[in-house]
Amino acid sequence: MAKAILTFADIGVSVTVPAGTRIIEVSEKVGAGIVYGCRESDCGTCLTEVISGMENLSEPSPIERATLAEHKAGANMRLACQTLVLGDATIKPAI
Amino acid sequence: MSGHEATAGPMAVTDRVHWIGALDPKMRTFDVILKTPNGTTYNAYLVRGSDGVAVIDTVKAETADQFFARLEAVADYAEIKVIVLNHLEPDHSGALPELMRRAPQATLYISDAAQLMLKALLNNSDIAYTPVTTNDRVSLGDRTLRFLNTPYLHWPDTQCTYLEEEGVLFSGDVFGCHYCDEQLFNDSVGDFRFSFEYYYSHIMRPFKQYVLGALELIEPLQINLIAPTHGPILRDHPRHYIERYRELSTPHLHLEIDRDVKTMIIFYISSYGNTMHMAEAIRDGAAEVGGFRISLYDLEGGEVEPFVDLVEEADAILVGSPTINGDAVKPVWDLLSSFAQINVKGKVAGAFGSYGWSGEAVRMVEDRLRGLKMRVPAGGLRIKLIPSADELENCRDYGRDIGSFLMGRPRAREIDMSQLSAN
Numbered sequence: 001m002a003k004a005i006l007t008f009a010d011i012g013v014s015v016t017v018p019a020g021t022r023i024i025e026v027s028e029k030v031g032a033g034i035v036y037g038c039r040e041s042d043c044g045t046c047l048t049e050v051i052s053g054m055e056n057l058s059e060p061s062p063i064e065r066a067t068l069a070e071h072k073a074g075a076n077m078r079l080a081c082q083t084l085v086l087g088d089a090t091i092k093p094a095i
Numbered sequence: 096m097s098g099h100e101a102t103a104g105p106m107a108v109t110d111r112v113h114w115i116g117a118l119d120p121k122m123r124t125f126d127v128i129l130k131t132p133n134g135t136t137y138n139a140y141l142v143r144g145s146d147g148v149a150v151i152d153t154v155k156a157e158t159a160d161q162f163f164a165r166l167e168a169v170a171d172y173a174e175i176k177v178i179v180l181n182h183l184e185p186d187h188s189g190a191l192p193e194l195m196r197r198a199p200q201a202t203l204y205i206s207d208a209a210q211l212m213l214k215a216l217l218n219n220s221d222i223a224y225t226p227v228t229t230n231d232r233v234s235l236g237d238r239t240l241r242f243l244n245t246p247y248l249h250w251p252d253t254q255c256t257y258l259e260e261e262g263v264l265f266s267g268d269v270f271g272c273h274y275c276d277e278q279l280f281n282d283s284v285g286d287f288r289f290s291f292e293y294y295y296s297h298i299m300r301p302f303k304q305y306v307l308g309a310l311e312l313i314e315p316l317q318i319n320l321i322a323p324t325h326g327p328i329l330r331d332h333p334r335h336y337i338e339r340y341r342e343l344s345t346p347h348l349h350l351e352i353d354r355d356v357k358t359m360i361i362f363y364i365s366s367y368g369n370t371m372h373m374a375e376a377i378r379d380g381a382a383e384v385g386g387f388r389i390s391l392y393d394l395e396g397g398e399v400e401p402f403v404d405l406v407e408e409a410d411a412i413l414v415g416s417p418t419i420n421g422d423a424v425k426p427v428w429d430l431l432s433s434f435a436q437i438n439v440k441g442k443v444a445g446a447f448g449s450y451g452w453s454g455e456a457v458r459m460v461e462d463r464l465r466g467l468k469m470r471v472p473a474g475g476l477r478i479k480l481i482p483s484a485d486e487l488e489n490c491r492d493y494g495r496d497i498g499s500f501l502m503g504r505p506r507a508r509e510i511d512m513s514q515l516s517a518n
Contacts, residue, residue, distance in 0.1 A: 011472065012507040013505065013507070013510070015512055016509070017512045018512065021512065028465050029471075029515040030472060030510075031471050032470075
């Protein structure tokens with residue numbers, strides 16, 4: 001199975017994950033500063049800044065796009081509850 | 096001040112402001128979490144300007160008859176130019192649809208954040224509204240309403256409205272309390288101090304940071320009277336209540352110790368001393384990191400409320416529980432269920448415990464801590480029965496790990512996801 005390295009810049013932790021893992025599946029287990037609310041792309045609480053590797057993340061769904069737009073999120077932002085890691089990426093909490 | 100002022104009809108608050116709310120003296124439990132031993136009031140107000148009338152907030156649907164009767168005694172529906180909802184919770188928005196049906200010419204003003212809630216609460220997307228934020232104004236001719244965006248007091252939508260020429264602050268639930276007395280004014284009603292404090296501690300306390308933000312907007316205002324949506328209208332020494340909110344919302348621990356000194360609290364409860372020995376070893380490991388204070392508390396020897404006070408101002412919380420019948424024990428859940436009274440979001444947290452055969456408690460406690468949006472940087476520590484010397488060293492290392500994280504020096508790690516699952 002393809003692997004990817006997801007790095008949480010705020011705590012200096014890198015986790016090797018199977019490609020296709022959602023950020024939410026990892027971030028809480030290492031104590032990263034990304035905070036979750038609804039966990040289903042509605043509230044925007046888990047807004048995350050992608051420092052590098054945006055091209056290695058899954059495309060946002062229409063629902064995620066709508067929530068990102070509602071929160072006036074920049075082009076380097078994603079929702080951690082929705083985003084799949086397909087290749088190496090470095091992220092940190094947006095807020 | 097005046098003694099007995101009847102409230103069968105509307106009540107004059109100032110020359111231009113009338114109370115047109117509703118009394119609900121039989122209410123005994125509010126919003127599931129609040130006891131209301133003498134009921135509550137839903138305060139709504141009518142403001143008269145030279146160029147129209149404004150209605151500030153409405154009431155719970157079940158008490159709408161009182162609201163409309165009082166409104167009709169002081170104004171015609173055709174005069175209503177402005178309707179303001181400072182907070183959309185149903186006890187204040189319950190009469191809105193009917194009010195807008197009777198006064199279709201009126202413009203509804205709500206906060207930015209209230210827009211989606213309005214649709215979800217009223218299931219009516221046809222209601223037109225104008226979103227407003229801090230320092231937006233609406234003129235009633237010789238009277239002016241100014242809006243203050245004061246979110247999370249206690250919903251995302253909450254705002255206050257200031258009647259500039261009268262110095263009246265329509266504060267929504269801020270400065271309110273569940274206390275029903277038809278005398279209405281704080282210098283005429285009975286002793287409501289308990290209700291005021293109780294309301295703050297159950298409604299506003301989790302949002303202290305937002306209270307302090309709102310006070311920055313409110314304190315500079317000339318305040319002659321505070322008109323909240325529940326309980327007495329505060330016309331006598333209104334600034335006293337503003338000062339009390341600041342006092343209640345200001346962290347106290349840092350008045351006693353250096354602001355930069357962090358605090359870790361380790362709570363545990365132990366059947367045979369095993370979880371206690373784990374707690375002590377974790378404490379020792381954390382102490383090696385240094386630079387922060389550590390308190391160790393046996394839940395068996397204390398009450399929940401003072402522990403919650405400690406947690407509120409602590410930076411890291413570790414919770415140790417044995418597993419009994421596949422669960423953490425009740426004193427642990429009593430503590431954890433009380434965290435909803437305060438804001439624990441972002442605090443560092445962890446769980447540990449000794450167990451006999453299956454050890455579910457640690458995972459369950461961890462899930463609760465994460466559910467409260469606390470940061471759990473290391474997988475919880477579970478030890479079967481009596482900790483060995485090696486296992487106690489694992490406890491010390493766990494303490495070092497959490498301590499380093501707390502001090503902003505998390506151990507840089509490169510780990511495989513399978514290790515996380517195995518934790």
